[in-house]
Amino acid sequence: MTELNVAPIGSINNSLEVKGPQKPDKAEEGTFGQWLARSLAEVSQLQDSSDAASQKLITGQSNDIHGTMIAMQKAGIALDLVMEVRNKVIAAYDEVKRMQF
Numbered sequence: 001m002t003e004l005n006v007a008p009i010g011s012i013n014n015s016l017e018v019k020g021p022q023k024p025d026k027a028e029e030g031t032f033g034q035w036l037a038r039s040l041a042e043v044s045q046l047q048d049s050s051d052a053a054s055q056k057l058i059t060g061q062s063n064d065i066h067g068t069m070i071a072m073q074k075a076g077i078a079l080d081l082v083m084e085v086r087n088k089v090i091a092a093y094d095e096v097k098r099m100q101f
Contacts, residue, residue: 036085043078050075 050071056062 039085040082043075043082046071046075046078 050068053062053064053068053071057065057068062068
C-alpha cells in the first residue's frame with residue numbers, strides 16, 4: 001500500500017488572507033450611473049470571452065471544455081445579476097410613481 005502525504009491544516013490557513021470589507025478607492029467611487037456603466041462593460045467582456053472560448057472549442061482550436069464551461073457560467077451568472085438589478089430598479093421606479101404627495 002502506498003503512503004499518502006497530507007499537508008497539515010495549519011500551513012493552509014497561514015497562506016490564506018482574510019480581508020474584511022474594503023473602502024473603494026477615490027477612482028472607483030462615483031454615481032450609480034457610472035457604477036452601472038462599469039458593470040455593464042464587465043458583463044459585456046465576460047460575454048465576449050465566453051463566446052470566444054466556445055468558438056475555439058467548436059472549431060477544435062482548444063480542448064479546454066472545463067475552461068469554456070466556466071466562462072459560460074460566469075457570463076450567465078453576470079447576465080442574471082444584471083437582469084435582477086434592472087428588475088429591482090424598475091420596481092423601485094414603479095413604487096415611486098405610485099406614491100401620492
